[in-house]
Amino acid sequence: MYPGEIRDPNWEKSAREIFQAQGLMAYLGIELVSIKPGFVVLAVPYRPELSQQAGFFHGGVMATLVDNSGGIAAGTLKAADQDVLAAEFKINILRPGIGERLVAEAQVVRPGRTLTVARMDVFAEKDGKRTLCAIGQGTYAYVDRS
Amino acid sequence: MYPGEIRDPNWEKSAREIFQAQGLMAYLGIELVSIKPGFVVLAVPYRPELSQQAGFFHGGVMATLVDNSGGIAAGTLKAADQDVLAAEFKINILRPGIGERLVAEAQVVRPGRTLTVARMDVFAEKDGKRTLCAIGQGTYAYVDRS
Amino acid sequence: MYPGEIRDPNWEKSAREIFQAQGLMAYLGIELVSIKPGFVVLAVPYRPELSQQAGFFHGGVMATLVDNSGGIAAGTLKAADQDVLAAEFKINILRPGIGERLVAEAQVVRPGRTLTVARMDVFAEKDGKRTLCAIGQGTYAYVDRS
Amino acid sequence: MYPGEIRDPNWEKSAREIFQAQGLMAYLGIELVSIKPGFVVLAVPYRPELSQQAGFFHGGVMATLVDNSGGIAAGTLKAADQDVLAAEFKINILRPGIGERLVAEAQVVRPGRTLTVARMDVFAEKDGKRTLCAIGQGTYAYVDRS
Numbered sequence: 001m002y003p004g005e006i007r008d009p010n011w012e013k014s015a016r017e018i019f020q021a022q023g024l025m026a027y028l029g030i031e032l033v034s035i036k037p038g039f040v041v042l043a044v045p046y047r048p049e050l051s052q053q054a055g056f057f058h059g060g061v062m063a064t065l066v067d068n069s070g071g072i073a074a075g076t077l078k079a080a081d082q083d084v085l086a087a088e089f090k091i092n093i094l095r096p097g098i099g100e101r102l103v104a105e106a107q108v109v110r111p112g113r114t115l116t117v118a119r120m121d122v123f124a125e126k127d128g129k130r131t132l133c134a135i136g137q138g139t140y141a142y143v144d145r146s
Numbered sequence: 147m148y149p150g151e152i153r154d155p156n157w158e159k160s161a162r163e164i165f166q167a168q169g170l171m172a173y174l175g176i177e178l179v180s181i182k183p184g185f186v187v188l189a190v191p192y193r194p195e196l197s198q199q200a201g202f203f204h205g206g207v208m209a210t211l212v213d214n215s216g217g218i219a220a221g222t223l224k225a226a227d228q229d230v231l232a233a234e235f236k237i238n239i240l241r242p243g244i245g246e247r248l249v250a251e252a253q254v255v256r257p258g259r260t261l262t263v264a265r266m267d268v269f270a271e272k273d274g275k276r277t278l279c280a281i282g283q284g285t286y287a288y289v290d291r292s
Numbered sequence: 293m294y295p296g297e298i299r300d301p302n303w304e305k306s307a308r309e310i311f312q313a314q315g316l317m318a319y320l321g322i323e324l325v326s327i328k329p330g331f332v333v334l335a336v337p338y339r340p341e342l343s344q345q346a347g348f349f350h351g352g353v354m355a356t357l358v359d360n361s362g363g364i365a366a367g368t369l370k371a372a373d374q375d376v377l378a379a380e381f382k383i384n385i386l387r388p389g390i391g392e393r394l395v396a397e398a399q400v401v402r403p404g405r406t407l408t409v410a411r412m413d414v415f416a417e418k419d420g421k422r423t424l425c426a427i428g429q430g431t432y433a434y435v436d437r438s
Numbered sequence: 439m440y441p442g443e444i445r446d447p448n449w450e451k452s453a454r455e456i457f458q459a460q461g462l463m464a465y466l467g468i469e470l471v472s473i474k475p476g477f478v479v480l481a482v483p484y485r486p487e488l489s490q491q492a493g494f495f496h497g498g499v500m501a502t503l504v505d506n507s508g509g510i511a512a513g514t515l516k517a518a519d520q521d522v523l524a525a526e527f528k529i530n531i532l533r534p535g536i537g538e539r540l541v542a543e544a545q546v547v548r549p550g551r552t553l554t555v556a557r558m559d560v561f562a563e564k565d566g567k568r569t570l571c572a573i574g575q576g577t578y579a580y581v582d583r584s
Contacts (some may be wrong), residue, residue, distance in 0.1 A: 006265075015217075017199075018199045021198075021199040022197060022198050022199050022204060023193075023194045023195045023196060023197035023201075023204075024195065024196055024197060024198065024204040024206055024207065026195075027195035027196070028206075033250065047169075048169045049169045049170065049172075049173035050173070051168060051169035051170060051171055052168050052169075052170065053163075053164045053167040053168050053229070053538075054229070058168060058169075058170040058210070059212060059213045059214075059217075059231075059232045060170055060174075060206070060209060060210025060213050060215075061170065063206060063208075063209035063210060063213055063237075064204070064205075064206025064207075064209060064210065067205045067206050067209055068204075068205075068244075070204060071205075083199070083200070085205075085239070085242075086205045086239050086380075087238070087239060087407060087431060088236065088237060088238040088239060088380065088409075089236070089237060090207075090235070090237075090528040090575060091209075091235060091236075091384055092233070092234040092340055092548075092555045092575060092577060093231070093232050093233060093234065094547070094548040094555055095548070096231075099266040104501060109531070109532070109570065109573060110530075110532040114406065114512070115260065115379060115407075116254060117380075117434065117530045117573070119533055119557075119573065121499070127176075132547065135547060135555070135557065135575060136575075137528060137575050139379060139380055139431065139528060139530060141407065153396060177415060191496075221377070232575060233525075233553060234526065234577055236382040236429060236528055238402075238409045238429060238431060240401070240402040240409055241402070253388070255424065256386040256424070257382075260552065261525060261553075261579065262386045263386055263427070263526075265411075265427065278401065278402070281409070281411065281429060282429075283382060283384060283427060283429050284426075285525060285526055285577065286336060287553065295508075309491075310491045311543035312489075312491050313491040314489060314491050314495040314496060315485075315486045315487045315488060315489035315497065316487065316488055316489060316490065316498055317498075318487075319487035319488070320498075325519045339461075340461045340462075341461045341465035341519060342462055342465070343460060343462060344459075344460050344461075344462065345455075345456045345459040345460050345521070346521070350460060350461075350462040350502070350506075351502075351506075351509075351523075351524045352462055352466075352498070352501060352502025352505050353462065353502075355498060355501035355502060355504075355505055355527075356496070356497075356498025356499075356501060356502065359497045359498050359501055360497075360498060362543065363497075368538065375491070375492070377497075377531070377534075378497045378531050379447075379530070379531060380530040380531060381501075381528070381529060382525060382526065382527070382528040382529075383501075383526060383528075384525070384526040384527065385523070385524050385525060387440065388523075399441060401581075
């Protein structure tokens with residue numbers, strides 16, 4: 001998959017700083033596992049604090065992973081003086097999020113000057129086996145920093 | 147808006163129990179403000195732990211509110227021996243979530259036997275003023291409890 | 293609903309011209325019923341050429357109504373030297389489209405400088421009765437005409 | 439990609455019959471190019487009757503391809519006595535649909551007993567070159583035939 005043009009030579013540092021500056025990531029325990037131009041992997045270990053009514057990962061955690069893996073992936077392709085914001089996304093929850101860890105992979109499919117579109121996969125890891133439990137698709141906007 | 151047929155005489159107790167059983171709600175500080183058949187209001191006070199990179203409410207928190215307000219609203223119309231799960235939803239983030247509190251309203255627009263569809267509005271409250279900051283639309287599935 | 297600022301004094305003529313220039317509208321028989329700043333109504337009479345396998349209106353016709361009612365509604369708020377394009381939308385089909393006519397209403401909920409978000413309702417009319425059969429939500433982009 | 443269990447030995451005949459019975463497909467000139475369990479390719483040649491205001495393929499045609507390629511792909515995995523209906527889908531339009539032909543590929547990613555989820559890609563073909571112009575994601579419901 002063509003990742004799009006790199007416009008900021010410090011793209012990795014900049015994308016990591018955005019991730020670090022998000023209080024929600026540390027609070028939920030979401031880790032930035034891997035980052036390449038147009039591609040990002042996030043993961044979060046299970047805790048009861050992240051659960052829905054049956055004790056599995058809550059859909060809101062899956063949605064946060066979809067939202068933010070796409071946002072950071074889009075962020076790797078922004079210009080140096082821009083910020084990246086989620087404009088919209090959609091998630092289909094395919095199966096309950098059962099396991100020790102959720103892992104989200106985001107791949108930019110359409111890098112743009114102002115709008116970038118990405119696709120996301122969320123996997124649940126249990127006993128060393130990965131199961132696709134949610135898929136997403138979203139639009140991210142680059143906005144000039146004032 | 148016609149809310150749909152009530153199928154469980156204990157609908158309110160049952161829907162509140164689902165909300166209470168979700169570890170994520172307490173962890174994020176999300177409160178169940180109001181519940182009627184087919185209509186639910188959730189709210190969450192601001193904390194830095196809920197922030198994105200600019201310090202505002204993270205899109206993941208808005209998405210969690212969209213997801214779960216719709217799920218609990220759909221849950222008010224389920225049968226007694228069923229659980230309710232999010233099948234999918236979509237969110238458009240209209241403005242940054244700036245303020246003391248986010249409030250989400252979910253309204254069922256199509257109650258069904260197995261699938262129920264709802265629309266959601268998320269408002270940011272700041273200095274006593276409400277601003278619409280996200281809208282959503284989602285599908286919730288009723289599944290028989292084993 | 294605040295419709296957003298009018299930026300083109302000839303907004304109605306311009307939006308009607310966009311609609312007229314779309315070959316697909318005439319081919320499907322879609323009519324522009326009503327147009328106000330940020331609000332548009334489209335309608336299409338039933339023909340077997342618009343059907344799915346059970347003989348009802350095809351979901352593709354509902355989706356075209358969602359797409360284009362939102363696009364024309366967003367178009368009423370664009371600047372004179374801009375075009376309007378659909379960036380993305382989502383549709384939930386609530387019921388089969390059974391009847392003599394489909395009617396779509398689009399309401400802008402967030403007018404912007406470059407991105408505008410709208411919500412759409414699609415009704416089926418049968419024997420003088422209106423039934424909500426689909427709902428949608430979409431993002432429209434304003435692009436400068438070259 | 440695991441295509442899901444085949445439940446109807448006459449799956450191909452049944453899925454082709456659904457496609458043939460849709461008046462909209464013939465009217466728009468959409469052809470069923472290829473069909474496998476859980477995977478379908480549709481295509482439509484360009485005509486001015488399918489255009490938006492700039493003369494390119496209308497987003498409604500892309501959306502119809504997304505909707506129906508996913509529906510037919512889901513239909514290959516239904517039981518013999520079931521029909522398949524679109525519950526919802528989402529489309530991102532990545533680029534204008536410029537060219538001689540649009541081609542849509544749908545891949546089931548989660549086959550289910552009552553709900554099946556698919557991902558869709560829409561390509562524009564121009565001068566022998568394929569460009570990804572839209573992506574989609576949708577949910578299809580199996581309903582028992584009465």
